[in-house]
Amino acid sequence: MIQIKALTKSYPSVQGRQYIFKDLNFTFPTESNVAILGKNGAGKSTLFRMLAKSEYPDRGQIITKKSMSWPVALQTGIHPQMTGRENTRFIGRINNVRSLSEYEKNVQTFAELKNKFDLPVKTYSSGMRAKLVFACCMNINFDIYLIDEATSVGDPHFRKKAKKTLKDKAKQAGVIMVSHELDQIREFCTSAVIIRDGKLKYYKDLEEAIAIYTGEN
């Protein structure tokens, strides 16, 4: 469970402050895999980044006892000049994994990069990068995984594997996902939160949420 208390978030712009959330109070459920739905610019990514503490609200708090992953998007934290292995070790180090060499090995097998693992990331295709980032995240134990369309690029075989891993993880961990692809959300999530006009609403049933979301578009 993640508690959001009196949260206000705005961005400055030439037209004055743009408020995304104003005095928002909400209890974010994490028992099941949750999708965040909303139109472009509704504040999905902002909420997502604030949950991950990559960004902070102007006022208010986000309180949780769970450990959260970083927002797993396509490129986060990957340096194109460094090799896959060096990038993996960097991510392992800052997340304090117990054994770096073991972590490295697991990521290499999971991402199916074989000997490409020792080449600079700039030589990778976008699918391979996505695999690497996803593998780095999945091999660290978090209570909640924050996933931002990262899995949509992999080939069908990898997507199947990703789905299976996420399903396994879902037994002890939760997943929060942002995506525009409804198929993908149906694959991974069972419930949803809809963002509209700076307000959040939780739907226990994913299909109900999707119906409302697509109806309103």
Added chain:
Amino acid sequence: MNSLSAQLKGWRTVIFALFLRELQSKFNDKLGLSWAFIEPALFILVLSFIRGKVTGGDVHSIPIFIFMLIGMIGIQSFLSSLNSISTAIKKNKPLYAFRQVHPISAIITSAFLEFSIKTVVIFLLSIAVYLMRMPYSFDNPVMLVGVYLLLWIFATSIALLFSIAAAYIPEIDKIKNFISRPMFFISCVFFSLQDIPKEYWHYFNWNPVVHYIELARYACFTSYGNEGVSLAYAAMCSLVSLFFALSIYHLTWKNILSR
């Protein structure tokens, strides 16, 4: 909240990881890390050598080569660290997605890297001086080390301020170049404060870099004298700028993340 020691340990791991990352990405060409030491060492050595050959003799009891060497090391420590540390916050932007990595970790890492490189450069230059059988002396080594550290505190604080400013106003880099270029000529690198008539001193000795450089020369050769410069002023400049930079950082770091 976590205990202090656990937090310190967390900071240490992050900075260590960033440090390795910086090393790996900065020096993965053929010349590698060695270039980082050779380039500034050669630059300083050649410039000092030419100046020594042109005029020769002593400047206020210091051999001109050593005089130039100290001046060049001082101004290079200030200018090149200012340039690279002040881009650190922007350069590491993608990494702030990890909540463990704060903008200040990038600054500390970059400052530490620059400091280590420059210290090795000084070591290399000292060996060169020794091998060339130049006359040298360290009359007051404690003061020399102290002045060197004060210079670094000052340079890092100013760089932190520029780095924060660059997050709000990207054009600040142009202003930084505009300001830093004349620093090379007004910081008593090529001449001594003693060469200037006393009534014009106030045009020069507001600049803390003048104090660091002249004090370093005085620390090496007591006979050089320390008229017109003061350790207290140098220390105050370092501490005030450090305090000011950290306060501004404390006020703005969460905003920097959203930019």
